[in-house]
Amino acid sequence: MADGTVIKPDLDFVKGVIDGGGESLKKCYQCATCTVVCNVTPDQNPFPRKEMVWAQWGLKEKFMGNPDVWLCHQCNDCTVYCPRGAKPGEVLGAIRKQSIKQYSAPAFLVNLVNNKALSWLIFLVPAVLLGVILSADGAFFPAEEEIKFSFFASTLTIQLVFVPALTFGFAVGIMGVMKFWADMKKAARVTSGNLGGSISATATEILSHIKFKSCGVSADRFTAHFLVLYSFIALGIATGIGVLYIDILHIESPFSLTGTGFPVKIFGAVGAAGLLLGAFLMMSNRFKNAEKVGSGSYFDWLLITIIGVIAVSGILSWLTRIAGLAPVAYSVYFIHLVFVLSLFVYLPYSKLAHLFYRSAAICFIKYSGREKR
Amino acid sequence: MSEQQKTVLVIGGGFSGLTAAVETAEAGFNVVIVEKTPFFGGRVTQLNKYFPKLCPPNCGLEINFKRIKNSADITFYTQAEVEKISGQEGNYDVTIKLAPRFINDKCVGCNACNEACPVEIPNEFNFGLDKTKAAYITHNQAFPFKYVIDGKACKGKACSKCAEACKYDAIDLDMKPETVNLKVGAVVLATGWDLYDVSKLDILGGGKIRNVVTNMQMERLAAPNGPTGGKILRPSDGKEVKNIAFVQCAGSRDENHLPYCSYICCMASLKQATYLREQYPDSKVRIFYIDIRTPGRYEQFFWKVKEDPNVTLTKGKVAKIEEDTRTGDVTLVVEDVMSGKKIKEKYDMVVLAAGMVPSTKASKIPGDISYTDEGFVMAGALKKGMFAVGTLKSPVDVARSVQDATGVAIKSIQSARRS
Numbered sequence: 001m002a003d004g005t006v007i008k009p010d011l012d013f014v015k016g017v018i019d020g021g022g023e024s025l026k027k028c029y030q031c032a033t034c035t036v037v038c039n040v041t042p043d044q045n046p047f048p049r050k051e052m053v054w055a056q057w058g059l060k061e062k063f064m065g066n067p068d069v070w071l072c073h074q075c076n077d078c079t080v081y082c083p084r085g086a087k088p089g090e091v092l093g094a095i096r097k098q099s100i101k102q103y104s105a106p107a108f109l110v111n112l113v114n115n116k117a118l119s120w121l122i123f124l125v126p127a128v129l130l131g132v133i134l135s136a137d138g139a140f141f142p143a144e145e146e147i148k149f150s151f152f153a154s155t156l157t158i159q160l161v162f163v164p165a166l167t168f169g170f171a172v173g174i175m176g177v178m179k180f181w182a183d184m185k186k187a188a189r190v191t192s193g194n195l196g197g198s199i200s201a202t203a204t205e206i207l208s209h210i211k212f213k214s215c216g217v218s219a220d221r222f223t224a225h226f227l228v229l230y231s232f233i234a235l236g237i238a239t240g241i242g243v244l245y246i247d248i249l250h251i252e253s254p255f256s257l258t259g260t261g262f263p264v265k266i267f268g269a270v271g272a273a274g275l276l277l278g279a280f281l282m283m284s285n286r287f288k289n290a291e292k293v294g295s296g297s298y299f300d301w302l303l304i305t306i307i308g309v310i311a312v313s314g315i316l317s318w319l320t321r322i323a324g325l326a327p328v329a330y331s332v333y334f335i336h337l338v339f340v341l342s343l344f345v346y347l348p349y350s351k352l353a354h355l356f357y358r359s360a361a362i363c364f365i366k367y368s369g370r371e372k373r
Numbered sequence: 374m375s376e377q378q379k380t381v382l383v384i385g386g387g388f389s390g391l392t393a394a395v396e397t398a399e400a401g402f403n404v405v406i407v408e409k410t411p412f413f414g415g416r417v418t419q420l421n422k423y424f425p426k427l428c429p430p431n432c433g434l435e436i437n438f439k440r441i442k443n444s445a446d447i448t449f450y451t452q453a454e455v456e457k458i459s460g461q462e463g464n465y466d467v468t469i470k471l472a473p474r475f476i477n478d479k480c481v482g483c484n485a486c487n488e489a490c491p492v493e494i495p496n497e498f499n500f501g502l503d504k505t506k507a508a509y510i511t512h513n514q515a516f517p518f519k520y521v522i523d524g525k526a527c528k529g530k531a532c533s534k535c536a537e538a539c540k541y542d543a544i545d546l547d548m549k550p551e552t553v554n555l556k557v558g559a560v561v562l563a564t565g566w567d568l569y570d571v572s573k574l575d576i577l578g579g580g581k582i583r584n585v586v587t588n589m590q591m592e593r594l595a596a597p598n599g600p601t602g603g604k605i606l607r608p609s610d611g612k613e614v615k616n617i618a619f620v621q622c623a624g625s626r627d628e629n630h631l632p633y634c635s636y637i638c639c640m641a642s643l644k645q646a647t648y649l650r651e652q653y654p655d656s657k658v659r660i661f662y663i664d665i666r667t668p669g670r671y672e673q674f675f676w677k678v679k680e681d682p683n684v685t686l687t688k689g690k691v692a693k694i695e696e697d698t699r700t701g702d703v704t705l706v707v708e709d710v711m712s713g714k715k716i717k718e719k720y721d722m723v724v725l726a727a728g729m730v731p732s733t734k735a736s737k738i739p740g741d742i743s744y745t746d747e748g749f750v751m752a753g754a755l756k757k758g759m760f761a762v763g764t765l766k767s768p769v770d771v772a773r774s775v776q777d778a779t780g781v782a783i784k785s786i787q788s789a790r791r792s
């Protein structure tokens with residue numbers, strides 16, 4: 001044993017992967033069908049076969065700074081052709097969850113989002129917090145006849161809650177991704193590269209969804225993800241213009257169907273519709289081939305639920321407001337706010353954190369030259 | 374003990390069925406053996422060589438054919454299918470349907486009918502690698518040595534070219550199907566196996582890429598009585614195969630196809646590697662595997678083949694095969710698990726080591742028989758006096774099938790005597 005390699009399996013990591021949607025992990029017998037049928041894996045050291053054995057053996061350190069698990073877009077071609085039902089697509093999703101956990105802080109928020117047993121708390125905490133803040137604001141039960149959501153939650157309150165929430169989400173995410181980037185450089189022994197070029201190539205790749213297009217069996221993921229991403233961008237732009245009008249230019253809210261802000265409203269409405277359709281497609285795609293491909297983990301569904309509720313409650317609060325159903329409109333609006341807050345605060349802990357880590361991984365393989373080799 | 378109780382029916386005339394039949398008959402019992410195809414010998418007749426001794430299977434087959442011919446206690450039927458089995462141990466009623474051969478016992482095997490016949494059909498005996506005529510014999514040592522006319526392909530009396538060519542009055546295009554009713558004491562099920570349908574392996578180009586052949590086609594390509602006279606030439610252009618890849622577990626150990634190991638494919642590929650290496654000294658062989666499974670003492674054969682520097686064994690399951698339509702060459706993609714690199718390599722020909730499917734997956738034997746999901750006979754659940762042999766229960770090699778059939782001979786004798 002003098003020259004032997006001592007392997008230190010991290011059993012908690014294995015358990016974490018198995019509990020996090022990778023229950024089929026141990027079925028893998030290393031035939032490498034997955035690495036060949038995968039359309040997005042590089043030729044050199046392709047994934048996901050090697051990740052399967054590392055995860056089986058609990059080699060957690062192999063995943064420190066590993067960009068490959070993030071290059072996976074969960075097309076599930078591997079899972080469909082897997083002769084053992086080991087579902088590499090699902091396992092890699094569970095490994096990504098572990099990776100998000102590893103790079104995020106503080107621990108109690110990591111735990112809240114990742115622990116299925118705490119699922120009852122996950123929306124209760126932001127609901128209570130928001131309830132307290134809005135009550136303190138004194139506008140919880142608007143008396144006015146006209147329904148205006150700013151009576152319920154003043155623009156200032158909204159900004160004071162949501163701007164810090166989003167900033168927090170991004171700050172934690174960016175801190176995590178910086179650690180991840182350093183680990184990737186260390187693991188790949190890369191010291192320099194063309195960062196600017198890599199970032200712009202990454203942006204092009206993400207915006208064009210080119211990788212999703214190469215998915216085989218679940219090519220329909222392209223449409224769903226495309227819709228959700230671009231709808232969020234549209235909604236973000238509409239919100240941004242709102243901030244510009246109200247806070248910076250101090251002119252009329254652009255969100256009226258009759259006023260000068262009409263185009264912005266339409267922009268937002270299209271975004272909302274796209275988000276709803278995208279979320280619906282994400283859900284239905286998961287049921288389509290569930291037996292073979294898997295119907296998604298808790299982690300997966302948590303994000304889809306947040307997106308789905310945001311879309312539905314957003315549209316409903318608008319419709320009920322127009323219909324003049326004050327109690328319903330305000331209640332639905334409150335739910336909408338709770339879920340948007342959850343989206344922002346949980347951004348670096350939930351599956352949405354892929355925004356940081358997948359982008360970084362794609363960028364890194366361009367930066368390090370792994371993609372070309 | 375009545376005569377009928379002393380009779381044992383053997384369904385299937387492959388090596389297992391032949392063995393069960395001759396062993397039972399030579400112990401003094403009457404045997405009726407029925408074979409679905411026009412000839413006896415089953416899959417073994419299609420093999421070039423046995424592993425691990427690399428001897429041709431014909432000698433063993435011939436001995437058994439001779440034992441059948443010499444035994445007064447064996448009645449045999451070809452083109453015979455069992456339609457009904459009822460009753461119980463010691464007293465089974467069996468109905469057998471005989472398809473017409475259109476050629477009678479006067480046939481001397483002169484081949485005149487074959488030459489005269491205008492109808493070409495795919496040669497099933499060679500797994501479609503070549504064509505034969507509607508009037509044909511599978512090979513020169515076939516038993517019974519009597520031609521047959523494919524009733525489906527033959528144009529019948531309107532043509533009659535074969536009848537005109539036959540000097541021995543052996544052709545009877547008026548032959549009709551017959552029904553035979555039997556009373557038997559015990560039944561031996563020995564209907565054998567089919568090769569897995571590789572056209573289901575979409576990513577491996579099975580049945581679509583010309584120079585991707587099955588392991589059984591490879592046996593025929595190497596067999597002296599095969600379509601190329603034993604010279605290993607690839608199907609698309611007849612080029613000598615100097616660079617070959619074997620794809621192990623082509624559909625086997627795969628829950629999407631055959632969720633079991635077929636036991637023989639690793640040994641078959643190692644054996645086939647020696648065919649090529651012997652024929653072309655400069656040839657190169659690469660075998661891609663998940664695990665090389667050479668059970669028991671077969672391990673030694675594996676070591677022997679592995680010693681050859683021109684034979685490379687690579688761990689990794691081939692999951693993509695593409696054809697260069699211009700040259701006919703075949704490119705396969707696989708991850709070399711040991712190095713973690715994706716290999717894209719071109720070969721003259723690729724062999725898919727496909728697995729065994731029990732014949733009962735596609736066509737069930739009439740009677741009260743239970744099957745596993747994969748179509749194997751559940752031997753433990755068979756009625757008293759019924760026995761399943763060899764590959765009907767699990768994939769096995771010829772040697773084990775023969776041992777099993779010999780054991781079943783004693784069981785069926787006991788069964789026939791008990792009642």
